[in-house]
Amino acid sequence: MSSNGLEGIVVADTSISDVDGERGKLVIAGRDVERLAREGFEVAAARVLAAGGRDTDPAALRAELGAAREAAWVVLPRLGDALDAPDGMDALRSALAHLHTGDDPVAAIGAAPVFVAAWSRRARGLAPLAPDRDLSHATDYLRMTRGMHGDAAAVIALDTYLATVIDHGMNASTFAARVVTSTGSDLVSAVVAGVGALKGPLHGGAPGPVLDMLDAIGTADRAEPWLLAELAEGRRIMGMGHRIYRVRDPRAAVLEEAVKPLASPRLSLARAVEAAAAKILRERKPDRSLAANVEFYTAVLLDAVGLPRTQFAPTFAVGRIAGWCAHVLEQRRTGRLIRPASRYIGAAA
Ligand code: COA
Numbered sequence: 564m565s566s567n568g569l570e571g572i573v574v575a576d577t578s579i580s581d582v583d584g585e586r587g588k589l590v591i592a593g594r595d596v597e598r599l600a601r602e603g604f605e606v607a608a609a610r611v612l613a614a615g616g617r618d619t620d621p622a623a624l625r626a627e628l629g630a631a632r633e634a635a636w637v638v639l640p641r642l643g644d645a646l647d648a649p650d651g652m653d654a655l656r657s658a659l660a661h662l663h664t665g666d667d668p669v670a671a672i673g674a675a676p677v678f679v680a681a682w683s684r685r686a687r688g689l690a691p692l693a694p695d696r697d698l699s700h701a702t703d704y705l706r707m708t709r710g711m712h713g714d715a716a717a718v719i720a721l722d723t724y725l726a727t728v729i730d731h732g733m734n735a736s737t738f739a740a741r742v743v744t745s746t747g748s749d750l751v752s753a754v755v756a757g758v759g760a761l762k763g764p765l766h767g768g769a770p771g772p773v774l775d776m777l778d779a780i781g782t783a784d785r786a787e788p789w790l791l792a793e794l795a796e797g798r799r800i801m802g803m804g805h806r807i808y809r810v811r812d813p814r815a816a817v818l819e820e821a822v823k824p825l826a827s828p829r830l831s832l833a834r835a836v837e838a839a840a841a842k843i844l845r846e847r848k849p850d851r852s853l854a855a856n857v858e859f860y861t862a863v864l865l866d867a868v869g870l871p872r873t874q875f876a877p878t879f880a881v882g883r884i885a886g887w888c889a890h891v892l893e894q895r896r897t898g899r900l901i902r903p904a905s906r907y908i909g910a911a912a
Pocket of ligand 1: 568767769800801803804807844851853858
């Protein structure tokens, strides 16, 4: 029997992260996600890169990332119409493909926020803003997007988010990046493959639709009928369910906590919708625990820090690209060509 989703198949030994779906525990490069999230993006990126095999000091990485953002800014005029794409993931995929930075992970990690922010501003009819190498990655990303220094609470929340989503076991985009690397291809090709996989709504494309759902529901009392109607139409509830977790995704709790200081008007509605969705899904699928995943509170958090919903999936990529790069390094050091088999069910010759 083939397993079309490859559930439970181990395809690599890794030091980068471990997902315990039964207990709802996520360890990234030797840290619980709750602690790593508090330490912020530069520390998290340094830790995953080190786990992948590139010794990296967080303070040095902050400076390297600043320089990499500036280097990406220089590439911007050479991107042609890449940033005209209506979809931010399409724009990021095309823009990253213009990098000729070899196997330098920092060049790719630094370029992502510059390209995404420039795309976002262009989509809103605004000129792109040059990076400031002296700022933290999260601060600069927010400033390049919004055109002003974000308030401290928004920067902390975004920094927490980028660290929280930095890596997550053998998810689809990480697997895609490792498959490309396993052929001996280059790092940029691997991260471009990662962006392509992350774009899909079953992976990283859910937070925009989660916000659409909260808007459509409007008030807590409308949650249950709205969700029932959605399911009756044969649609899934976005932000709920997970391939690995059999309990609530631990990142949902981290992000729910990180939203609190932002006083989002959507937080209480989101909690009510989550509770209603969990109850309905429990009744429908008593043998399958379908709880909130990372995307549910991602939507509330990124909205509260002032990012447009079209920028949610690309912002996921801005954080996750560091994880992809760590996996590229690890795959290159320890991996072997990934080449599974298929079972032929076509016509006989
Ligand atoms: N809403 C309604 N039903 C859901 C559901 C959801 N969010 N998630 C799973 N189910 C149902 C499936 O329809 C399936 O029912 P069936 O057996 O009658 O066909 C059952 O639960 C098992 O789901 P399955 O497809 O095996 O789960 P999976 O592990 O393949 O899928 C996700 C995991 C994440 C793709 C899935 O939960 C989903 O589509 N969630 C919504 C999108 C989302 O939030 N994506 C972000 C992921 S981080």
